[in-house]
Amino acid sequence: MATNLYDYAYELEKGLRQSEEYVELKTMYEAVENDATAKSMFDSFRQIQMQLQQKQMAGQDISEEEVQQAQLIANQVQQNEKVTKLMEAEQRMSMAIQELNKIIMKPLDDLYGIVQGQ
Amino acid sequence: MATNLYDYAYELEKGLRQSEEYVELKTMYEAVENDATAKSMFDSFRQIQMQLQQKQMAGQDISEEEVQQAQLIANQVQQNEKVTKLMEAEQRMSMAIQELNKIIMKPLDDLYGIVQGQ
Ligand SMILES: [Ca+2]
Numbered sequence: 325m326a327t328n329l330y331d332y333a334y335e336l337e338k339g340l341r342q343s344e345e346y347v348e349l350k351t352m353y354e355a356v357e358n359d360a361t362a363k364s365m366f367d368s369f370r371q372i373q374m375q376l377q378q379k380q381m382a383g384q385d386i387s388e389e390e391v392q393q394a395q396l397i398a399n400q401v402q403q404n405e406k407v408t409k410l411m412e413a414e415q416r417m418s419m420a421i422q423e424l425n426k427i428i429m430k431p432l433d434d435l436y437g438i439v440q441g442q
Numbered sequence: 443m444a445t446n447l448y449d450y451a452y453e454l455e456k457g458l459r460q461s462e463e464y465v466e467l468k469t470m471y472e473a474v475e476n477d478a479t480a481k482s483m484f485d486s487f488r489q490i491q492m493q494l495q496q497k498q499m500a501g502q503d504i505s506e507e508e509v510q511q512a513q514l515i516a517n518q519v520q521q522n523e524k525v526t527k528l529m530e531a532e533q534r535m536s537m538a539i540q541e542l543n544k545i546i547m548k549p550l551d552d553l554y555g556i557v558q559g560q
């Protein structure tokens with residue numbers, strides 16, 4: 325890889341670090357980290373989310389009990405402003421990253437066309 | 443997102459398009475596209491690869507027959523220089539993209555630590 329390809333990536337990394345989306349995400353993340361209740365809620369939610377996702381990917385059945393547990397935690401989470409703000413910030417960051425990826429991956433999309441480009 | 447974040451991504455996109463890895467990949471891709479035998483081999487290999495991957499992800503069993511078919515096509519592919527060169531070029535491009543992603547995603551890695559950073 326030519327040296328400047330890495331240089332462009334480092335510039336983008338700096339830009340990302342200074343972006344509104346990242347600065348906000350960092351602020352919200354730290355707010356949750358510093359609040360034991362919010363942190364425990366957020367961790368539980370993440371854990372059950374990942375658990376269900378892994379089961380789904382492995383083609384395993386998800387029990388009624390697991391769905392109810394996930395729903396219960398999701399309801400709690402929705403009532404905690406720090407956690408909901410963090411999740412909104414994550415959503416915005418994730419959308420920005422999707423857009424960046426779409427821009428950067430355009431050359432490969434051009435080559436492989438619609439099948440691999442989507 | 444600040445305007446310059448997109449600008450950095452567009453610069454990187456241009457850099458990628460001009461990179462040794464991309465130029466080589468494009469050349470090899472077109473060589474295969476313009477050779478009916480190589481193209482048909484490459485497409486068959488891709489197809490069976492994707493088929494097995496999807497089954498694996500869905501937790502479905504892969505039959506002995508499917509494994510043999512994949513092996514047969516893989517053997518054919520290894521004897522076609524145009525296809526092997528394309529696959530090598532894809533491998534190099536893929537490694538470059540992994541490196542780029544690692545650089546760009548460093549801010550998120552810093553925030554979420556080792557769990558989500560891997
Ligand atoms: Ca190089």
Ligand SMILES: [Ca+2]
Nearest residue numbers: 344345443444
């Ligand atoms: Ca913005």
